Amino acid sequence: MRYGLLVKGAPYSSQAAHSALRFASALLARGHRLERVFFYHDGVFNAARLAAPPQDEPHLYDAWCALNAKHGTQLQVCIAAALRRGMLDAREADRHGKSGHCVEPPFELTGLGQLIDLGQEVDRLVTFAP
Amino acid sequence: MILHILNRPPSTSLVYREALAAMGSTDRLLLIEDGVLGALTSQVRHFQQVGDRLFALREDLVARGLDGQCDASVQVVDVDGFVTLTEEADKTVSWF
Numbered sequence: 001m002r003y004g005l006l007v008k009g010a011p012y013s014s015q016a017a018h019s020a021l022r023f024a025s026a027l028l029a030r031g032h033r034l035e036r037v038f039f040y041h042d043g044v045f046n047a048a049r050l051a052a053p054p055q056d057e058p059h060l061y062d063a064w065c066a067l068n069a070k071h072g073t074q075l076q077v078c079i080a081a082a083l084r085r086g087m088l089d090a091r092e093a094d095r096h097g098k099s100g101h102c103v104e105p106p107f108e109l110t111g112l113g114q115l116i117d118l119g120q121e122v123d124r125l126v127t128f129a130p
Numbered sequence: 131m132i133l134h135i136l137n138r139p140p141s142t143s144l145v146y147r148e149a150l151a152a153m154g155s156t157d158r159l160l161l162i163e164d165g166v167l168g169a170l171t172s173q174v175r176h177f178q179q180v181g182d183r184l185f186a187l188r189e190d191l192v193a194r195g196l197d198g199q200c201d202a203s204v205q206v207v208d209v210d211g212f213v214t215l216t217e218e219a220d221k222t223v224s225w226f
Contacts, residue, residue: 001217015137015163015190022189026209027216124216127224129137 001032004122006115010042011060012053014130017046021063023126028071035122036074037064038115039107042130044082047075047107068106076118079109132157133219137226139167140176149225150179160207160215161186166196174201187212 005024009016024034039046051061067073082103083092089109093101103109119125134153139161140146146168153159159180161168168177169186177184181203188208191197200206207215216222 003216019137019163022209023212027213030210030213032213124219124222126135126216126222129224129226 001123003027003032003034004118004125005037006127007039007043008041009130010045016128016130017060020128034073036118039077044077044087047077047103049102049104075107076110076114077107131219133215133222134159135224136161137163137165139164140173145225158183163190166190169200169204171201
């Protein structure tokens with residue numbers, strides 16, 4: 001089956017990202033495909049490239065990136081939710097006259113329409129919220 | 131059949147009432163995260179109408195030191211079982 005995940009919880013604030021990653025590993029191990037993870041609301045903070053948690057704790061940012069590298073899972077971030085929280089990629093930082101950026105590939109800023117598409121595209125869409 | 135996923139216990143949130151009101155007669159309810167507290171004997175009465183369609187996630191019970199303390203009416207599943215429940219359902223709805 002083809003799966004999509006919607007993550008609405010910020011990393012290390014709630015269990016949402018941990019639950020989503022655990023569910024992702026399990027579904028992939030069962031031979032399903034994880035097409036895309038969509039980050040919305042405070043979930044956009046999962047895309048912060050400068051995340052540097054203590055070494056003996058789960059590195060959520062790296063875990064998301066590994067999903068993309070190993071399984072081709074797209075990591076899409078709602079652009080409206082991201083920009084108002086200061087989560088800009090290089091292009092948006094330039095456009096808004098900001099120095100530095102904190103979103104970069106494999107994460108991509110995208111419109112909310114992509115979430116609607118995801119819901120229609122996949123067999124199962126599972127939401128993990130705070 | 132819809133799989134409803136609830137991550138809040140009845141002791142701290144009333145969202146479970148909305149979940150129960152939305153559930154069809156064959157729908158299933160999976161308790162995850164802090165929601166697993168609802169599977170304890172002291173709280174499980176709130177889910178009486180769900181009958182044998184009530185599940186709780188083992189990993190979240192273990193993380194809270196509650197493994198083995200679930201009410202007998204609750205089916206405990208691990209994360210593989212969680213995936214299976216989503217396979218068997220037509221869709222999922224998360225309540226939070």
